[in-house]
Amino acid sequence: MTKQDLWDHYPDGLRADEPIVCIHGSSGTGGRPTLVPYSAHDVDVWASVMARALGGAGATRGSLVHNAYGYGLFTGGLGVHHGAMRLGATVLPLSGGMTERQVRMVADLRPDVLCCTPSYAIHLGEALRRSGVQASFTVGVFGAEPWTEGMRGQIEELLGIRALDIYGLSEIIGPGVACESLDSEGMLNVAEDHFLVEAIDGEGRPVPDGTPGELVFTTLTKTGMPLLRYRTGDIATLAPPVPDSPRTLRRMSKVLGRRDDMLVIRGVNVFPTEIEAVLLADERVSPHYLIVEDRRARPELWVVVEADEEVREDLTKALRQRLGLTCRVVATREGTVPRTETGKARRLVRWTEGEPPVPGLTPPAS
Numbered sequence: 001m002t003k004q005d006l007w008d009h010y011p012d013g014l015r016a017d018e019p020i021v022c023i024h025g026s027s028g029t030g031g032r033p034t035l036v037p038y039s040a041h042d043v044d045v046w047a048s049v050m051a052r053a054l055g056g057a058g059a060t061r062g063s064l065v066h067n068a069y070g071y072g073l074f075t076g077g078l079g080v081h082h083g084a085m086r087l088g089a090t091v092l093p094l095s096g097g098m099t100e101r102q103v104r105m106v107a108d109l110r111p112d113v114l115c116c117t118p119s120y121a122i123h124l125g126e127a128l129r130r131s132g133v134q135a136s137f138t139v140g141v142f143g144a145e146p147w148t149e150g151m152r153g154q155i156e157e158l159l160g161i162r163a164l165d166i167y168g169l170s171e172i173i174g175p176g177v178a179c180e181s182l183d184s185e186g187m188l189n190v191a192e193d194h195f196l197v198e199a200i201d202g203e204g205r206p207v208p209d210g211t212p213g214e215l216v217f218t219t220l221t222k223t224g225m226p227l228l229r230y231r232t233g234d235i236a237t238l239a240p241p242v243p244d245s246p247r248t249l250r251r252m253s254k255v256l257g258r259r260d261d262m263l264v265i266r267g268v269n270v271f272p273t274e275i276e277a278v279l280l281a282d283e284r285v286s287p288h289y290l291i292v293e294d295r296r297a298r299p300e301l302w303v304v305v306e307a308d309e310e311v312r313e314d315l316t317k318a319l320r321q322r323l324g325l326t327c328r329v330v331a332t333r334e335g336t337v338p339r340t341e342t343g344k345a346r347r348l349v350r351w352t353e354g355e356p357p358v359p360g361l362t363p364p365a366s
């Protein structure tokens with residue numbers, strides 16, 4: 001099954017004959033929402049996989065969970081909320097945005113667990129630093145958007161924490177489909193007792209462990225809208241559990257890219273996460289960046305960073321080495337790249353006509 005099946009049966013054609021207690025979904029970047037009906041049993045499963053995810057990150061009944069994922073149709077806010085309550089921790093339901101108030105809560109209540117998107121973790125970390133408030137977190141559980149090891153390093157340094165990755169999608173349950181734990185060696189434990197995972201190639205054949213493939217999930221316990229072999233579009237590798245670990249679940253890597261995010265520029269395949277890895281390896285570059293896929297004439301890739309002009313050449317060289325492609329790097333002033341306070345960061349835009357999406361990009365070469 002694919003997202004197209006959900007759209008074809010929108011809004012509730014795939015709903016099972018079960019009492020539904022809530023509906024969640026995603027707004028959908030293509031403008032078409034995806035809606036997911038949850039039975040009471042589904043919410044129970046969700047709370048339990050999220051409690052497990054938070055527990056694996058070191059949260060306990062004594063924890064105060066600063067939850068800055070958006071509350072609403074989006075599954076981030078309420079997913080963490082259900083899980084933290086199930087664990088017996090205390091949850092602070094801040095939702096996204098209103099950063100000044102979030103800084104105030106950190107100063108006054110000293111929460112120890114931070115849950116939000118990785119881009120918001122940086123935003124909040126910078127705001128804390130600016131206002132002279134010492135961060136109180138020991139661990140953070142970040143997801144809902146792609147992020148790299150480079151970004152992990154930056155967040156860990158900025159906030160003085162362990163930064164763990166959490167993965168999920170509304171169609172399957174929301175956050176909690178898979179989550180890194182303190183002992184999972186950089187990979188995410190898949191909640192396989194509820195969500196059977198496969199990784200497949202472009203022809204739908206299974207790929208061996210360690211080879212990147214598209215993640216496919218089958219829900220084993222859901223009753224509101226069970227899904228069979230649902231293709232996520234997310235590319236990752238799979239691996240067995242850590243040898244001799246008490247955890248018996250299969251693991252997945254960080255998401256390496258999306259099937260439809262793969263850019264093909266003059267015949268070269270590029271995942272935006274590869275670009276991020278190059279950018280964040282350079283300490284002079286701020287974590288706010290934008291990739292612009294220029295499809296006006298001859299396809300070009302622009303990479304807009306906030307940094308001094310002197311890094312431009314170094315980055316161009318490093319990108320050429322890693323991608324085998326010459327990108328047009330633009331170094332701009334701090335604050336030029338749009339920030340997201342709520343929702344997911346927008347790292348990639350397509351430019352097909354008209355004005356450039358950010359200042360500093362030149363008109364097409366004739």
Ligand code: DLL
Pocket residue numbers: 025026069074075076079142143144145146147165166167168169170171174175176232234254255258
């Ligand atoms: O983003 C659920 C979620 C909320 C996950 C909070 C983690 C934390 P959707 O809005 O339906 O659900 O978007 C799902 O987001 O198919 C991936 O492409 C992307 N995604 C989610 N988590 C990660 C992650 C939530 N850790 C889509 N790394 C998925 C990379 C992620 N991409």
